[in-house]
Amino acid sequence: MRKISFKLGLLFFVFVLGVEAVLFASLYVTLVHSRINEEFEQLLARGNSHRDVLEKNYNPSTLEHVKLMESEAETDVVITNDNGKILYFSNHILPVAKRIIKKTNKNIPYRGMIVQKNWQKESHIATVSPIRINGKLKGYVYMFQNTDSIQYMIYKLKHHFIMVGILSVFLTIITIAFLSRVITIPLIRMKQMTEKLSKGDFSVRLQVKGGDELAELGKAIQTLALDLEFLKKERKEFLASISHELRTPLTYVKGYADIARRTNIEEEERNRYLSIIYEEAEHMEKLVKDLFELAQMDQHSFHIHKESTNLCAFLKKLYDKLNPAFQAKNMSLNYFCDGNITVHIDQKRFEQVMMNLLDNALKYSDQSSTVSIYVKEKKKNVMIIVSDEGTGIPEEDLPHIFERLYRVEKSRSRTKGGTGLGLAIVKEIVEAHGGSIYADSIPGKGTKIIITLQEG
């Protein structure tokens, strides 16, 4: 569960530790270097200042004085003549001094130089400054400093660094542990939520704060949960209404079949029952066919094959085909379309759309009324309007008529062979064409169904 926070934390830790180590190491090296340099410079400066004093007054009392000064200090002095013979020395520095003086080459610059700089291994570091009087070399001032104090100082420094290092590693661990938890807690919550989702529990809710990517991910999952919940509810309702839709015709079929198989009924009566059974079976067939079609549209396994079509010619053909049905009901069908309007449509599918709309107009209108098809152009859009003078649709039903199985008057629609799926199919097809559809109706006056398509 906490794997991600551990991984992230470890990654951060290794990275931060690497950076810290490099910074600490370079700081340490620089610090040691400058501290040691300082020591050398101080020693050399001290030697030079003794030399300056001696150059001014080169006499035994000054020499004694220098020797005395150094016997009190941490440093030691050795004064030689120009041949390296030791004349004066403070404290018992002799063995070291002799060795160094012997090794020293006699070409020493006036500003002095370091003659022993190995502070790590040797017991003393040393510098030398030449004494010159009137341009003539008179002798040398050797300065010595015990390396113990330097080593101790470096040891202290190292100790300090290690302590601070441990402390900062510790702080780093705490900070990272905290940070990685802050980052991963929402992730873990989302993981738990999606697990619940996949188990079918859509009621989970996530609290998201802020506007970063994590919060966005959380919101997306939240939306997904709501959508899934809605879909689940819709599917349940849909299945309930389908079974309801099928139950009615099945009850009829079963009941009439039961009567029809009786032996003691008239042939004429039996035929009546059989034709009712036939009609009901037909209705079910239509329902199942429409449902199948909608299911296909849902799975996106249906494709529309758009082709460039002259809209007026297309509608004229449709008009010719459907006009007889309207005349049979003593109604008139008009169509108004002029000009050269080209649309990209799947002709077979679009014929289905128009047939459904005109079928509704025919079904829900009284005799001797008029149904009209208009085509209007508006900017880059083409509007196809099917208008009737029929019963109209109550305002509260208007937003629902494109829903599956929705019918305003179930019994009235049923007697006319309606399934309540026609407009749902129409909407799917129009939207698959990139168009839109809506209805406008005044109850008792008539209905307009308006399709908007893009021209071209």
Ligand SMILES: Nc1ncnc2c1ncn2[C@@H]1O[C@H](COP(=O)(O)OP(=O)(O)O)[C@@H](O)[C@H]1O
């Ligand atoms: N032109 C219309 N006039 C009045 N009511 C209509 C019209 N078109 C659709 N309706 C209403 O919308 C409902 C849904 O239409 P539809 O999906 O085609 O189902 P069906 O025609 O099978 O009943 C219809 O039952 C009807 O109540």
Ligand SMILES: [Mg+2]
């Ligand atoms: Mg219909």
